[in-house]
Amino acid sequence: MTATLLTRDFSHYVKDVDAQIAHLDLAVEGVSCAGCMAKIERGLSAMPDVTRARVNLTDRRLAIEWKKGTLDPxxxxxxxxxxxxxxxxxxxxxxELDEADRSKFLLTCLGVAAFASMNVMMLSVAVWAGSDMTQDTRDxxxxLxxxxxxxxxxxxxxxxxTSAFRALRARSVNMDVPICIGVTLALAMSLVETVNHAEHAYFDAAIMLLTFLLAGRFLDQKMRQRTRAVAGNLAALKAETATKxxxxxxxxxxxxAAVEPGDIVLLRPGQRCSVDGEVIEGRSELDQSLITGETLHAQAERGTQVYAGTLNISGTLRVRVAAAAEGTLLSEISRLLENALQARSHYVRLADRASRLYAPLVHAAALLTMLGWVAWGASWHDAIVTAIAVLIITCPCALGLAIPAxxxxxxxxxxxxxxxxxxxDSIERVAGVDTIVFDKTGTLTLPELDVVNAGSVPAEVFNLAGRLALASHHPVAAAVARAAGAKSPLAExxxxxxQGVRGFVGGHEVKLGSPAYCHAESLANEILSQDPEVSVVAFSxxxxxxxVFAVRQRLRPDxxxxxxxxxxxxxxxxxxxxxREPAVRHAADALGISVWRAxxxxxxxxxxxxxxxRQGRKVMMVGDGMNDAPSLAAATVSMSPISAAHLSQATADLVFLGNELSxxxxxxxxxxxxxxxxxQNLGLAIGYNVLAVPxxxxxxxxxxxxxxxxxGSSVLVMLNAIRARHAGQGD
Structure with missing residues (x-):
């Protein structure tokens, strides 16, 4: 009989980061604390050719990157x-299903522990209150x-x-090991005391400990699920199919996956767009609130850019695909959000190191306490009870939750x-910022140009100029076409x-281009003398x-x-x-910025x-465009709009959505x-132990x-962390 060799092929799940690096996401069971995260990351980072190992405690996902062709997943x-x-x-x-099952299991365990706690506490009260209780009744x-x-x-x-056994089997310890030792010792001691007809037992302490721990762990699970729902809502915007x-x-x-750039897809009313692209036919309204941050519906017509995840409201659209699957703006936002939920600051790393040291210190403190009490003349019974209390009270759950929460x-x-x-560590660096340097174009201003003197041009002329502008690739001409709402270009x-573009309408030659090309220099000079920072395009x-149309970028509304x-x-x-200096001066005056350079x-x-x-300032650079990438990298911390060039986004520590600067x-x-x-959380966790351990x-x-x-200390830390949902100056 020939033996069959079992092979495991995970190539379907491996993604390419670039030509040299491969990436794999793994779901890991049993990750419950900062100590688990640090242990996994250290263990995998030690493998040859692994370039990155990062655990996301929110969804218990491990992201691994390694040099291509060197390791089998x-x-x-x-x-x-x-x-x-x-x-x-x-x-x-x-x-998602596993997390739902885990929440249900934790809630069931909590219910069982709470049921037992209530009942055993009533029995304990009966023992405490019965000062004249006989030995048989107490037993x-x-x-019972x-x-x-x-x-x-x-x-x-x-x-x-389960968690403690898994750690011990791997010849290590985690935060659950001292918990299990404390519970087991309390139960064992109580059973021995009951067999020996002793006056006290500690069944109530053991089950109450489990009840409180399960309540804290369940609250932690629900908090993570609520935060993960943000990413889940975003992922739900991804349509899995397209009408091609x-x-x-x-x-x-x-x-x-079968849609490629250049394909044409149909977008019906009520459907989520599955691609990034440009409308080539049809009119509709789009809800882009979760992608661009704009709450008002955007008009969609020929030439309008659409993004994956946007909702088509009313009409049917034909869209030429620019990007699909992993290349869309939605995918980029999802990637950045994943980075946000995996973010690890200096404080997180500090808490991780403290949590790793805690388990052996807790065990050592409990053992030394027991031996010290015995040496002092206490009975083994009293010494063990005191050691159990030390094991329980010093559990580092609060410290492990302090920063990640x-x-x-x-x-x-x-x-x-x-x-x-x-x-x-961007949160940590942004918090220390005392100086912000803004770029102007595309950062303080909106990316698209706008016609600022549209009201001074007759509507019929404006519409004709817009149709003529559709034939030009110049961005200023594109602004005229967009402002005029032009739909169909002129023929021939x-x-x-x-210079510009020209055609014939009603037997007259029409031109759109430079003032010299349209013989409108004097009119252009008059407009420029009044508003020097605008760009001009002429029509004849x-x-x-x-x-002459005056065109410029508008400042962001807020x-x-x-x-x-x-x-x-x-x-x-x-x-x-x-x-140019006039444009920069105009923006600085409008925004109240006294220090500027053009x-x-x-x-x-x-x-x-x-x-x-060098002056000791903590500088944030906010910029957009290829030429801002070096200055973004030079700053203490950097930020770019989502419309920025990809190089700037890759360099920036933070990215923001929408047309507002808020x-x-x-x-x-x-x-x-x-x-x-x-x-505050670090202070609470450390202060609790400084007071409680002695x-x-x-x-x-x-x-x-x-x-x-x-x-109580763990719950207090989590409740304090929830306050981070609302920004404010007060504590």
């Missing part, structure tokens, strides 16, 4: 098994407590026992305000490079009619109020722009940022609030009080 699963964790390729639907109540608690603890403690044209009249519904809540809140994190239009009909709010918070604001080259921006940093202010407010809460070692607390104190 199955090796990662084997390595995780050695560390004590079961893993499998991450699939969103399966992960009966103790055995054991009958209730032991099976309930065996069931309700499964989340902790295979000819003039034949359409088929195909998987999105705030980071998770803050990242979700910032996303709802239109801010996406692209760097692990000739473009003369560097015949030899007697001449018009730019002035955001700049004022930043300055009110004591943040210095500067503007560095490569644009005609600035990329090297000059870097020099100014370095000068500010996300910049939101980033500062949320980051400062998050940093205050992180410090009390427990001194034997001044019982295992039950220790359980209440330890669980």
């Amino acid at each position: 199955a090796q990662f699963i084997d390595r995780l098994a050695e560390l004590g964790y079961k893993a499998y390729p991450f699939e969103p639907v399966r992960a 009966f109540f103790h055995w 407590s054991a009958l209730v608690v032991l099976p309930c603890a065996a069931y309700a403690g499964q989340p902790f026992f 044209f295979f000819g003039a009249d034949e359409i088929r519904e195909v998987p999105i 705030v980071q998770t809540v803050a990242a979700g809140a910032m996303f709802r305000s239109g801010v996406l994190l692209n760097s692990g 239009v000739v473009e003369e490079p560097g 009909r015949g030899s007697s009619e001449h018009y 730019a002035a109020s955001v700049i004022a709010a930043l300055q009110k918070q004591g943040i210095a604001v500067e503007m560095l722009s490569g644009d 005609g600035v080259k990329p090297a000059d921006k870097i020099a100014r940022i370095e000068e500010l940093k 996300p910049v202010l939101a980033a500062v407010d949320y980051s400062r609030k998050a940093m205050r809460l992180m410090r 009390i427990a070692i001194a034997g001044l607390t019982t295992p039950l009080i220790a359980a209440i104190a330890m669980s």
